Amino acid sequence: MKGVLLVNLGSPDSPTPKDVKPYLDEFLMDERVIDAPKWLRTLIVRGIILRTRPKKSAEAYSKIWWEEGSPLIVISERFKQAVEAQADIPVALGMRYGSGSIAEGMEQLQKQGVDEVLLVPLYPHYAMSSFETVVVKALEVREAQFPDMQVTTMPAFGKNPDYLNVLATSIREKLDAFGYDHVLFSYHGIPERHIRKSDPTSYHCKINDTCCGMNSVAHHTCYRHQCYEMTRNIAALLNLPKDQVSTSFQSRLAGDPWLKPYTDYEFERLAGEGRSRLAVITPAFVSDCLETLEEIAMEGKNDFLEAGGTDFMHIPCLNDREDWVTLMAKWVNDWARDGRLPAV
Template sequence: MQKGVLLVNLGSPDSPTAKDVKPYLDEFLMDERVIDVNPVLRNIIVRGIILNTRPKRSAEAYSKIWWEEGSPLIVISKRFMAKVKQKVDLPVALGMRYGSMSIKEGLQELKEKGVDEVFLVPLYPHYAMSSYETVVVKAMEVQAEFFPEMQLTTLPAFYSNPDYIKILSKSIAEGLKGFDYDHILFSYHGIPERHIKKSDPTKSHCKLDGKCCQTNSVAHHTCYKHQCLDTTELVKKELGLPEEKVSSSFQSRLGSDPWLQPFTDKEFERLPKEGIKKLAVITPAFVSDCLETLEEIAMEGKHQFQEAGGGDYIHISCLNDRDDWAELMAEWINTWEKNGALPEYHIQ
């Protein structure tokens, strides 16, 4: 069998215009794992309400961070793929969960190179219905319909892989160099609380009571909140960061349903009142800088923090196309190619 690799990231509109943002948001928000309500209600919420106003606002936000080469997330993902390609002997393709650069196109590219055994790599460190899971499900659906001769093996969520934690920690240490911070905020993408309970295979462990994430359970294999908090703890330990100078929060909520807390924007308001004047923010739910990091955190977050009385503020870039990150991905791919082994990671 001929092996190959499909890297999959979130995706992006084709341009920072409302005309291109609207179909992108439609595909994204109509995903049943993103807005997981009755299909009729989802259609009303998305196409009857959100898409009448949000495309213009989102286009304005995209225009603030758009690069000459295109969408930062797409450009970075391509650069990352190019570096990985140099370090492996297998065909490597890139697809996006949403937008014109589809998973189907990525698999078709691999098929044309004779690939019939695919290593699927969702570029998300943590497991969540609305990110990792939707990529896997979509890839399986596309494979079953269009590429039945292909076999898929999926890279597990790698949030606690020791080598990944070392590289993430190194990038943070480099970002902090020369910055005399008062506090470091780990801001993760938010999800509705109901997603946590829906992803719990035991249907009883995840109570969102502040205690279940600290109690060993098989539920942690698919618990986004636990995995995010674990990432913070592992990095904190790796870098020897003071307990009192580190915290975690969740950004980008949508709608009025309960979402994971504390909210990042509320932390930007709270921290200055607690005497925090110099803040560093890291966004480890993303491996590539994108709208949620470059505009929401690096720009709007800085404004919110300073408006609330804060001072110096830095956003530490995602791993993007770092050489050591590309080398680690290549190492995982090469190990899979040789003996089918997947990266090690721990579950507490």
């Protein structure tokens, strides 16, 4: 029997340092997030970061926490329930970090008689620290706890034409009412070395526009290329003028070169150039979370206005929009019927 496991990032159980600390520990100790040797990763995470970061992160989570709980968890559960209502097979939800784990999701499916699972990492793009770590963890869990369960992974879907149309529609609805003079596509940032490590050719990725514009098998796992390609595709669908669109990357850690340009620098640059009405899209995420609701919609807005901008709009993620739910349910049912996966 077939079933589906949707997997998102995860969240602390509450916006308190007590609950944020173990969540951050699990997240940052992932070798695909901080890809240093374990002894060094342990020193960085447990010897430095976890001494101060939980309190600061808890304060940030407190700003966005909903009465029902973590926005990412609440939205993911709503999405799962909506997809399940249209799907022909059982649907479960798991989180890569924190409560509601991948193992719990697989166990729920197993109890319903499922022995063939479609794994759906809820990330539009491929990156070591998002898509890849979900797949690796899911396969480890299956090997250790569910050896008779077959797992098929849905590929990163950021280039799928139907997905791009749904995303463009959600953006258009907000832009039409805003009167923007610039649209910033802000993606989750990753270290530059992750791009090189994900390059199957070991030589293609130079992390510049030249290599991203060339045809290469490396693009299947190149996060930078996929982000710039998404900006280009969405801008074309929306007929956005080239001089009113740019791409940036947020949420970096100090000490290493991360993908550029940095979003906070872009806020200052755009305001300094006289762009007064800024719309910001965060298309690396399908669900609003700390990075979209606090870092962009709150802190980013303050940064832009303090730099001289006058109006700022964060365009929400797809969350549990009906057209996004319907598309995911279609992908699920296509796979359940004949094993077909979405075109990418």
